[in-house]
Amino acid sequence: MLTAQTETMNALDLAWVRSQFPALSQTFKGHPATFLDGPGGTQVPQRVIEAVSDYLKRNNANTGGAYTTSRHTDAMIAGARSAMADFLSCDPEEVVFGPNMTSLTFAVSRSMGRELGPGDEIVLTQLDHDANISPWRALEERGVNIRMAEIREDDCTLDMEDLRRKITKRTKLVAVGYASNAVGTINPVEEIIRLAHERGAMAYVDAVHYAPHGPIDVGALDCDFLVCSTYKFFGPHMGVLYGKREHLKRLEPYKVRANTNAIPNRWEWGTLNHECIAGVAACVDYLVDLGRHVNSSASTRREAVLAAYDVIQKHERGLMESLIRGLLAIPGLKLYGISDPKRFDQRCPTLAVRIKGHTPLELATRLGEFGFFTWDGNYYALNLTERLDVEKDGGFLRIGLAHYNTADEVDRFVTALRKIVG
């Protein structure tokens, strides 16, 4: 009889998935490379590599010129924007390209800051990456009051009662992560957006960590802004911002005179990273192909993206269950975040652990020698590591699964970790 795990693996066609990513077949010092560092940046499919280099080979030009390569560049950017619009479920003109999530968030905060002053409040959370904290804290110099929503230490979820209390009629913005890049918690963003709107505040969602693990529908969420980074979901190093059309039109960005007032152009300053934008289109194309691989009747790009995430989620869930089971059997290991399998739909397969007697850096270094690539430290989720009092002791060891990981990698990883800690 097939186990549930085998069935989902077949649905995913892991051999096909892995054949798309050239980095996965590497070996280091005789060990197969096992990439458990997806939360820091995932590997990319061959088509993304080719799209970046083909653009540079054939169409490298600035935009808006009256000649072929420039026109191709314009068309390529429009195509990538439309691909990202289908990925996020919005209109292409609501998609803004930028260098990374952090820069885009500073751009929005600078612009919103022009309208805010003493008496206005912004609500943030202790669970968030610093890129969704410091850009808003920068507005304290204008007299804006920042209120931090607490977490529940036992399972590293948001304290929703506290969050609800902190959103008042003075709140102008609630900025929240879709999922924690440190402990994997998926936040109830739909509810948080509704709470923000009930009090007349805007909602800004950091979907950087969630994007490789689940489908994003900005229309259904009804968020005002949502930001993600394509290098976390199989694309090149770029950031993408979704903004509701009315906000992108009304807010005043700092920009140069040559930028038109049309959206999204008024939010995209200087020359963009064209070659990476070519890679962004290819990364959405990969997900579409993956979706059609499992559901050939997916007719639109959006339907295919949803089909891809359906198998991604099932596959990651199977891997996460066996990884957590294996980790919890290691003496002295503490897993931070949700550990009850009944609640696994509230977490991503991103696991933060500490093991008695070993620093996270020591563990990551030893694991690296065996070809297992993990992270140690705070990954900029600094409020959380301080709040949990692990910052001074090196943070966590973070093990991040992506859909290209295998059951065999999980087994070998648990065995290696057991051996390392004796």
Ligand SMILES: Cc1ncc(COP(=O)(O)O)c(C=O)c1O
């Ligand atoms: C949850 C989360 N938010 C924001 C960021 C910052 O993204 P970027 O590197 O695109 O600025 C990261 C990067 O690790 C992240 O994991």
